[in-house]
Amino acid sequence: MKTLNDVPVGKTVKVVKLLGEGPLKRRIMDMGILKGTEITVVKIAPIGDPIEVNLRGYDLSIRKSEAANIEVEGE
Template sequence: MDTTVKTLRDVPVGETAVVAKLTGAGALKRRIMDMGITRGTRILIRKVAPLGDPIEVNIRGYELSLRKSEAENILLQ
């Protein structure tokens, strides 16, 4: 069984992941939740910018760009 914690930042382009938990505190966590990223949500990694930041994802039928620092707060199943 794999016990390493995987974040959204670690997912390669073209793969889909399911949100297990959000970390972070206060305004950052609230901002992530306001974007529609909650536990159980499926996220498809669409693109990564040439220098690696931001990451473009497809979530709940719309495109969203996230900074890597935000993606590190999204833990996956």
């Protein structure tokens, strides 16, 4: 299954499942990343990590290692 860290810049994807548990998962959910949420990858930081995504009308930064917990399906 594809995860958010593999999505190329500019693509919009839909969240299928959140992996893991505990603080990180809760934080991801609190920020509005949930099953069915549409996320656009906006850019990658200059040194290659983290990435910037757009969802629910705002921008969010997330490390690639954290984005690997978000399973997505592309368009």
